[in-house]
Amino acid sequence: MEIRTLGIVGGGTMGAGIAQVALQAGYGVLLRDMSEGILEVARGKVAGGLAKGVEKGKFSAGDREAMLGRLKTTTAMADLAPADFVVEAATENFEIKRGLFLELDRFNRPEVVLASNTSSISITKIAAVTKRPDRVVGMHFFNPVPLMALVEVIRGLQTSDATATATLELAKRLGKTPVEANDFPGFIANRILVPMVNEAIYALMEGVGTAEAIDSVMRLGANHPMGPLALADLIGLDVCLAVLKVLHEELGDDKYRPCPLLVKMVDAGFLGRKTGRGFHTY
Ligand code: NAD
Numbered sequence: 001m002e003i004r005t006l007g008i009v010g011g012g013t014m015g016a017g018i019a020q021v022a023l024q025a026g027y028g029v030l031l032r033d034m035s036e037g038i039l040e041v042a043r044g045k046v047a048g049g050l051a052k053g054v055e056k057g058k059f060s061a062g063d064r065e066a067m068l069g070r071l072k073t074t075t076a077m078a079d080l081a082p083a084d085f086v087v088e089a090a091t092e093n094f095e096i097k098r099g100l101f102l103e104l105d106r107f108n109r110p111e112v113v114l115a116s117n118t119s120s121i122s123i124t125k126i127a128a129v130t131k132r133p134d135r136v137v138g139m140h141f142f143n144p145v146p147l148m149a150l151v152e153v154i155r156g157l158q159t160s161d162a163t164a165t166a167t168l169e170l171a172k173r174l175g176k177t178p179v180e181a182n183d184f185p186g187f188i189a190n191r192i193l194v195p196m197v198n199e200a201i202y203a204l205m206e207g208v209g210t211a212e213a214i215d216s217v218m219r220l221g222a223n224h225p226m227g228p229l230a231l232a233d234l235i236g237l238d239v240c241l242a243v244l245k246v247l248h249e250e251l252g253d254d255k256y257r258p259c260p261l262l263v264k265m266v267d268a269g270f271l272g273r274k275t276g277r278g279f280h281t282y
Contacts (some may be wrong), residue, residue, distance in 0.1 A: 007083025009100055010090035011042030014117055017145025021174045022051040023067040030080050031073045036180045037074040037216040038205050049146055067210040077103045087139055089117040098129050113163050115139035120246040123156035123183045133158035137167045151176040156183045200228035205261040211279045229279035233272035241266050
């Protein structure tokens with residue numbers, strides 16, 4: 001089936017970014033979120049992101065207008081029915097995603113693939129909510145979506161070859177490099193990245209080095225573009241903690257236990273860039 005229109009559920013950080021790259025790649029986008037106010041903010045983010053594309057000379061101001069013309073926003077799930085492929089990028093909570101996949105399964109044609117951008121929730125478990133578990137897949141974009149090349153494509157236990165192939169193909173048409181992963185907690189990227197971030201927080205808590213020293217060592221000594229504590233601030237400390245809890249509970253190994261300093265920072269509301277304070281101040 002040819003994909004012309006992408007349905008996106010959730011217009012936050014990730015959903016707005018996915019909408020932008022889809023518009024740039026020529027797709028129509030139906031974006032659904034909870035309120036008109038949230039959708040206005042999401043439209044503003046997409047418009048701002050596309051304006052940067054014009055500034056960088058990637059496309060013209062006229063192209064940008066045409067792209068924005070292909071973006072339709074709605075608060076009604078039923079309005080996503082015409083979508084040929086759906087990416088869910090709502091809040092990282094299984095109960096929320098469960099409700100959304102039940103509705104998507106009800107409103108969207110049976111042949112349509114339903115993908116989740118989840119960072120850590122089992123694709124197999126999400127798929128089992130629907131009557132089309134073979135057409136449910138993980139499509140894990142990275143933040144900021146317009147800049148990051150990778151998309152992890154995750155097969156749940158029941159994901160069909162045709163679904164995986166369609167998802168890999170879509171990721172390429174969005175200008176991304178897809179890499180396949182199997183459905184285990186944290187998939188590949190977060191399984192490796194988030195425990196490294198956690199170890200950096202332990203090093204800070206134990207006084208091995210200051211936040212600046214830890215980040216400098218990893219930038220200059222390991223050639224990472226950004227230190228692990230600055231990365232935690234970018235991802236959001238609440239998101240890092242949520243992923244660690246999933247790794248700890250589902251893999252049952254204490255090596256994934258969240259650092260007490262991370263828990264304390266989240267309790268204090270120091271969530272990183274989005275609140276202006278994390279391991280660094282913004
Ligand atoms: P966010 O909080 O910025 O956005 C989530 C959006 O979902 C909000 O706009 C919220 O209103 C909306 N939402 C909540 N319930 C909804 C519902 N029932 N129907 C429609 N919309 C609903 O979060 P985010 O950072 O964009 O993350 C979204 C997803 O992407 C999560 O699953 C997250 O794990 C994953 N993810 C995040 C990152 C990241 O770096 N932030 C990276 C990769 C994947």
